[in-house]
Structure formats: structure tokens, C-alpha cells
Amino acid sequence: xxRSWRQDADKLTFIVCRPTPTLTEKSDSxxxxxxxxxxxxxxxxxxxxxxPPQIVGEIELMIAEKINQRRGFGKAALLVFLRYIIKHQxxxxxxxxxxxxxxxxxxxxxxxxxxxxxxxxxxxxxxxxRSLALFGGLGFVKLSAEPNFFGEFELRRTELGVQGxxxxxxxxxxxxxxxxxxxxxx
Numbered sequence: 631x632x633r634s635w636r637q638d639a640d641k642l643t644f645i646v647c648r649p650t651p652t653l654t655e656k657s658d659s660x661x662x663x664x665x666x667x668x669x670x671x672x673x674x675x676x677x678x679x680x681x682p683p684q685i686v687g688e689i690e691l692m693i694a695e696k697i698n699q700r701r702g703f704g705k706a707a708l709l710v711f712l713r714y715i716i717k718h719q720x721x722x723x724x725x726x727x728x729x730x731x732x733x734x735x736x737x738x739x740x741x742x743x744x745x746x747x748x749x750x751x752x753x754x755x756x757x758x759x760r761s762l763a764l765f766g767g768l769g770f771v772k773l774s775a776e777p778n779f780f781g782e783f784e785l786r787r788t789e790l791g792v793q794g795x796x797x798x799x800x801x802x803x804x805x806x807x808x809x810x811x812x813x814x815x816x
Contacts, residue, residue, distance in 0.1 A: 684748035
């Protein structure tokens with residue numbers, strides 16, 4: 631499972647950890663892990679397949695235990711994840727188009743223009759008021775006033791500029807954005 635998370639071109643998974651004063655091997659130890667955040671890539675060509683193909687990134691966020699919820703971990707993780715996605719959009723999409731499960735369909739996107747996300751989306755249960763507020767407060771907008779057949783709202787964010795995310799990080803008090811490489815010890 632862990633190997634597929636790193637090798638699949640159509641998804642990206644980050645583990646959400648408590649902040650630590652320094653980057654050490656212990657910073658991602660199980661006792662510091664509070665949840666995860668995922669990006670699933672797909673090509674959307676409309677309900678009937680009659681729209682030009684567009685790449686959509688669907689986000690899933692989970693802060694596992696109640697004790698870690700409502701403490702800002704979700705908001706911080708989402709903002710940092712958005713920053714990472716926007717900064718690395720070209721690399722993420724190149725890999726998706728070249729190796730992804732939907733590679734043939736995604737290849738059509740090249741003919742339409744530069745590789746770019748049309749939007750980022752999230753599906754949230756109609757009764758999950760806290761998640762609806764979190765994503766809504768960060769620029770995600772409901773596609774309809776009524777939930778779908780499964781009782782979920784789909785929200786989308788089309789504004790994918792880095793400046794808005796950087797401002798959101800500052801407002802949330804998230805400082806010291808940095809990227810650490812992944813190295814697995816066998």
C-alpha cells in the first residue's frame with residue numbers, strides 16, 4: 631500500500647503530523663501523525679462526454695482522532711497542501727499525463743492548452759458542517775445548493791494562484807513553509 635502511494639501517478643498522499651521544532655527522523659513517527667491529505671487526479675469531460683477534457687484534482691482530508699480536530703491541523707494541512715500542489719502543478723500533471731491510468735484521455739488535454747488544473751474539488755457529506763466551513767472559508771464554492779444522490783456537496787476552487795494561498799497561510803498563523811525530501815530506509 632505505501633509503495634503504491636508513492637508510485638501511482640494519479641494520486642498524491644501526505645501524512646499530517648504535529649509541528650516539531652526541527653526536522654528529524656522522529657517528526658514523522660506514529661505518535662506525531664494526526665491524519666492525512668490526498669489528491670486524486672481525474673480527467674473530466676462533462677456529464678455526457680461532450681465538453682473539452684479538463685484535469686480536476688479531488689482533495690480528501692482526514693484528521694483521525696477527535697482530540698486532534700478543531701485545533702487547526704486540518705486548515706494548516708490544507709493550506710500547505712494547496713501551496714505544494716500549486717507550486718508543483720506542472721510536475722504533478724506531467725507525471726499524470728505520461729503514466730496515469732487515464733493517460734490516454736489526459737493526453738487530449740495537451741491539445742487544448744498548457745497542462746493545468748481546471749480546479750480543485752472536494753466532496754463533503756451534507757451534515758459535515760465543520761468541513762464545509764473549512765473548505766468554504768478557503769475559497770471552495772458549492773456547485774449546487776442541494777447535495778447529490780449520496781448526500782454530498784461538491785465544492786470547487788478555481789482560483790489557483792499561489793498568492794492567495796500564501797495570504798491564507800499567514801492569516802492562519804502557519805509559518806516556515808518548507809519541503810523535505812522523502813527517503814525510505816529499508
